[in-house]
Amino acid sequence: MKNEDKLGNSINRPEADTPKSDQESTDTLTNRQGHPVTDNQNVRTVGNRGPVTLENYDFLEKISHFDRERIPERVVHGRGAGAHGYFEAYGTVGDEPVSKYTRAKLFQEKGKKTPVFVRFSTVIHGTHSPETLRDPRGFAVKFYTEDGNWDLVGNNLKIFFIRDPLKFPDLIHAFKPDPVTNIQDGERIFDFISNSPEAMHMITFLFSPWGIPANYRQMQGSGVNTYRWVNEAGEAVLVKYHWEPKQGIKNLTQTDAEQIQAKNFNHATQDLYESIENGDYPEWEFLVQIMSDDEHPELDFDPLDDTKLWPEDKFPWLPVGRMVLDRNPQDYFTEVEQAAFGTGVLVDGLDFSDDKMLQGRTFSYSDTQRYRVGPNYLQLPINAPKKRVATNQRGGQMQYKVDLGENQNPHVNYEPSTLDGLKEAKQTGKPHTPYVEGNLVREPIDRTNNFGQAGDTYRHMEEWEREELITNLVNTLAPCDERIKSKMVEMFYKCDEDYGKRVEEGLRNASANNTSTREPIGAEGAEDAPQQAEEKGHSQDPY
Numbered sequence: 001m002k003n004e005d006k007l008g009n010s011i012n013r014p015e016a017d018t019p020k021s022d023q024e025s026t027d028t029l030t031n032r033q034g035h036p037v038t039d040n041q042n043v044r045t046v047g048n049r050g051p052v053t054l055e056n057y058d059f060l061e062k063i064s065h066f067d068r069e070r071i072p073e074r075v076v077h078g079r080g081a082g083a084h085g086y087f088e089a090y091g092t093v094g095d096e097p098v099s100k101y102t103r104a105k106l107f108q109e110k111g112k113k114t115p116v117f118v119r120f121s122t123v124i125h126g127t128h129s130p131e132t133l134r135d136p137r138g139f140a141v142k143f144y145t146e147d148g149n150w151d152l153v154g155n156n157l158k159i160f161f162i163r164d165p166l167k168f169p170d171l172i173h174a175f176k177p178d179p180v181t182n183i184q185d186g187e188r189i190f191d192f193i194s195n196s197p198e199a200m201h202m203i204t205f206l207f208s209p210w211g212i213p214a215n216y217r218q219m220q221g222s223g224v225n226t227y228r229w230v231n232e233a234g235e236a237v238l239v240k241y242h243w244e245p246k247q248g249i250k251n252l253t254q255t256d257a258e259q260i261q262a263k264n265f266n267h268a269t270q271d272l273y274e275s276i277e278n279g280d281y282p283e284w285e286f287l288v289q290i291m292s293d294d295e296h297p298e299l300d301f302d303p304l305d306d307t308k309l310w311p312e313d314k315f316p317w318l319p320v321g322r323m324v325l326d327r328n329p330q331d332y333f334t335e336v337e338q339a340a341f342g343t344g345v346l347v348d349g350l351d352f353s354d355d356k357m358l359q360g361r362t363f364s365y366s367d368t369q370r371y372r373v374g375p376n377y378l379q380l381p382i383n384a385p386k387k388r389v390a391t392n393q394r395g396g397q398m399q400y401k402v403d404l405g406e407n408q409n410p411h412v413n414y415e416p417s418t419l420d421g422l423k424e425a426k427q428t429g430k431p432h433t434p435y436v437e438g439n440l441v442r443e444p445i446d447r448t449n450n451f452g453q454a455g456d457t458y459r460h461m462e463e464w465e466r467e468e469l470i471t472n473l474v475n476t477l478a479p480c481d482e483r484i485k486s487k488m489v490e491m492f493y494k495c496d497e498d499y500g501k502r503v504e505e506g507l508r509n510a511s512a513n514n515t516s517t518r519e520p521i522g523a524e525g526a527e528d529a530p531q532q533a534e535e536k537g538h539s540q541d542p543y
């Protein structure tokens with residue numbers, strides 16, 4: 001059998017001339033020691049009724065491997081779907097040659113293709129949770145470039161809840177299920193949000209239809225945080241990244257989502273998989289916004305603040321390339337579950353900015369992956385670059401191979417050395433060396449402007465979006481503690497007079513039946529689900 005799938009990708013099958021024992025043919029089941037398995041139906045027992053004996057290697061290997069089939073779930077973004085494809089560069093950024101701003105090789109030539117792997121996800125709930133829940137969606141892209149990997153770990157929404165990484169565990173704890181009941185709780189969420197005014201912009205998106213994208217193909221993507229591009233001369237600009245779906249953008253109302261969820265909780269994974277199987281390959285255009293690398297005192301926000309949009313009229317979206325997803329994974333666990341993306345994974349010509357959130361994230365991703373997947377996670381094919389790797393890193397759990405250089409003396413796993421060890425690479429482009437000074441402080445940024453853009457976003461929405469937003473907010477806020485409600489209403493007023501008034505009125509008129517904070521966020525009328533289940537349940541006699 002060919003060791004390639006129909007697209008020419010290698011499949012890990014034995015070669016035709018692999019040695020076989022007498023008992024074996026090409027379809028014989030073996031264990032991991034290569035022993036042919038003669039009975040896969042019956043454990044070994046004393047007499048056919050048991051007891052079982054414990055020396056039965058096939059059984060022990062099978063069951064103990066099964067016992068370890070799962071690795072720790074991602075602490076966030078547990079539910080996801082992935083696909084392979086390619087990125088094709090335009091060679092330009094808008095009307096200008098891209099080399100004016102970045103020397104990153106993948107962008108330089110028109111038509112140049114770079115393989116990618118993309119993982120889409122929801123954030124809060126676990127691996128098999130419904131894909132209809134109100135939640136941001138992850139949009140993580142791994143570019144396997146000739147200079148090594150570049151990961152762009154983004155979301156569908158273009159902004160975030162917080163701007164300081166120290167707050168991330170608290171934000172996530174508030175949105176994750178209650179540690180006692182194990183149920184997500186709107187009161188815990190708004191307890192946190194009402195004390196974190198910087199989240200008002202994100203909340204305005206999240207409770208509107210933008211909080212439930214119809215599927216993964218018809219949503220946008222964004223790098224959210226601010227990065228730098230560096231050119232050959234070592235000069236830098238600030239950039240924000242955007243993905244625009246060629247399929248158009250579609251979002252669901254709460255009612256639509258509930259109807260879909262009643263019958264299918266995997267619809268987004270199914271949609272992505274089937275579109276690709278049917279040759280209907282999803283495609284996104286890749287665009288950047290560019291800003292000079294300084295504090296921009298003329299703006300009423302800080303360009304490094306990830307709760308803010310960069311206004312499009314001042315900082316136009318400039319196309320840089322396109323991405324097509326044309327191949328499904330062959331094995332979900334191998335490629336999607338073990339995929340590991342991180343904001344620290346950049347190539348020459350791309351750089352970090354001083355954005356505090358970005359720096360906090362950059363520590364967190366590879367740290368969690370060394371725990372979740374293991375210290376050698378970068379040797380797994382999905383994470384390994386599609387280019388030469390030669391390091392002096394050795395050992396660690398599940399080291400699969402040694403990353404030896406072509407002529408490296410295997411005794412020399414250190415550097416520097418005269419005895420044919422690895423050598424440092426030549427620096428090609430001029431390094432970007434920004435000057436940094438300041439007092440070490442623990443302080444919020446100066447231009448917080450927590451409500452301005454939230455109000456703009458509210459006013460830019462169409463009326464049906466605003467209605468949906470208010471209804472969803474009122475449904476989740478109505479049963480909350482009065483102190484939380486009044487803090488929230490005060491902040492909605494600060495965003496926009498009409499916004500505050502409508503939430504306040506909605507809360508005043510909220511149905512007296514709306515008493516549970518344990519409904520899915522945005523939902524109403526779900527609090528009696530336990531009672532309904534009991535009433536609708538069909539009584540049966542014990543057997």
Ligand code: HEM
Nearest residue numbers: 074077119138139140154155160165168224360361364368
């Ligand atoms: C300080 C803030 C943040 C921290 C500490 C953080 C941390 C994490 C961690 C620990 C994971 C799990 C990674 C894994 O197990 O492989 C993760 C996943 C993810 N995060 Fe963040 N995150 C932060 C903010 C953000 C923001 C602002 C975005 C949006 C741009 C984002 C997008 C994602 C995505 C898309 C994934 C899933 C990646 C995948 O598909 O494997 N995160 N994050």
